[in-house]
Amino acid sequence: MIDQFKKEVDEGLSNTEKSLPSKFFYDKTGDALFVKIMHLPEYYVTRSEHEIFKQQSNGIITALQLKPDTYFELIELGAGDGLKTKELLKELNREKYKFDYMPVDISQNALNSLEADLNIQLPSVSIKKKQGDYFEVLESLKENEHPKVILFLGSNIGNMSDEVATDFISKLSANLQEGDKLFLGVDLIKPASVVLPAYNDNQGVTAAFNLNLLYRINRELEANFNLDAFRHLPEYDEKDGIAKSYLVSTKAQKVYIAELNKTFHFQEGEKILMEISRKYNDEILSKILSKTDFEIRDRITDSKKYFANYILERK
Numbered sequence: 001m002i003d004q005f006k007k008e009v010d011e012g013l014s015n016t017e018k019s020l021p022s023k024f025f026y027d028k029t030g031d032a033l034f035v036k037i038m039h040l041p042e043y044y045v046t047r048s049e050h051e052i053f054k055q056q057s058n059g060i061i062t063a064l065q066l067k068p069d070t071y072f073e074l075i076e077l078g079a080g081d082g083l084k085t086k087e088l089l090k091e092l093n094r095e096k097y098k099f100d101y102m103p104v105d106i107s108q109n110a111l112n113s114l115e116a117d118l119n120i121q122l123p124s125v126s127i128k129k130k131q132g133d134y135f136e137v138l139e140s141l142k143e144n145e146h147p148k149v150i151l152f153l154g155s156n157i158g159n160m161s162d163e164v165a166t167d168f169i170s171k172l173s174a175n176l177q178e179g180d181k182l183f184l185g186v187d188l189i190k191p192a193s194v195v196l197p198a199y200n201d202n203q204g205v206t207a208a209f210n211l212n213l214l215y216r217i218n219r220e221l222e223a224n225f226n227l228d229a230f231r232h233l234p235e236y237d238e239k240d241g242i243a244k245s246y247l248v249s250t251k252a253q254k255v256y257i258a259e260l261n262k263t264f265h266f267q268e269g270e271k272i273l274m275e276i277s278r279k280y281n282d283e284i285l286s287k288i289l290s291k292t293d294f295e296i297r298d299r300i301t302d303s304k305k306y307f308a309n310y311i312l313e314r315k
Contacts (some may be wrong), residue, residue: 005221006260008021010257013272026107031107042198044194045306050087052307053303054230061088061095068090071147072149073099073149074101075137075150079111082117099126101126101127104130112129115127116165126141134172135172135175138175142176150181152184153309156188157185160278166291172294173302186307186310188299188301189238189280189281193236209230222258223255224255224256229250229253232247233271242278243276245273247271248271261275282296294313296311298310
């Protein structure tokens with residue numbers, strides 16, 4: 001992992017338009033900060049999707065065309081703490097559906113915590129946790145022909161460009177059978193007055209979350225980033241529906257990364273792209289899916305229509 005971290009940091013900071021890979025936000029400190037972000041009043045994303053699961057679990061089961069007497073595998077990619085999924089698990093358990101819940105996460109600690117929590121809250125639910133890369137796990141499950149429902153929630157797909165998202169969904173479909181479902185959570189296009197505060201909260205938690213990646217580079221790659229010399233800046237274009245988070249250099253400065261034996265130069269006002277968060281509508285998602293083996297079967301939204309969960313079926 002450290003070699004990959006070094007490689008991607010080097011590549012990102014060497015580009016004319018500097019960037020850092022958002023997947024490295026999530027060390028122990030980053031995990032804790034993101035949990036705080038999810039509970040911020042400005043951060044509607046988690047709250048909106050949680051409402052869908054809490055109030056419409058029966059509708060989700062109907063839309064997925066699940067049958068109580070037909071066994072299936074419920075596979076969640078990037079399960080985390082399973083906050084939203086627990087609402088669905090409660091309903092499936094109450095109605096005595098036959099299934100195994102398979103949370104997949106890169107963090108063994110997150111999986112162990114989720115399993116311990118579910119063993120207390122829902123002891124009769126069968127849990128088969130899977131640690132590792134999404135596609136490696138799906139490849140290992142491909143041999144059996146059990147019906148599968150994949151959960152990919154939280155608009156995590158929005159951190160990818162449309163081209164990368166197309167490739168990602170295509171790879172998912174390659175590991176599934178005809179008729180298998182993908183339950184995909186996406187953030188919908190909405191006004192900047194709603195979106196921008198979600199990425200620039202009054203408490204500065206989102207800023208700390210972004211700056212923590214510089215701290216991680218300092219710690220793990222022996223760099224000398226001065227965190228006080230960078231400020232957090234979110235941007236959002238309502239027309240294309242893409243939010244971006246930047247760290248901006250507040251002065252001309254040099255940063256040395258010992259593990260790379262390289263010095264990187266920053267001009268005053270120069271930006272580092274930290275994260276992209278794509279927002280969607282039916283047209284954008286349909287265009288992405290047109291190059292994959294999935295098609296839209298249904299869509300469920302929260303009461304404010306801020307968020308949608310699409311039911312996609314493998315053709």
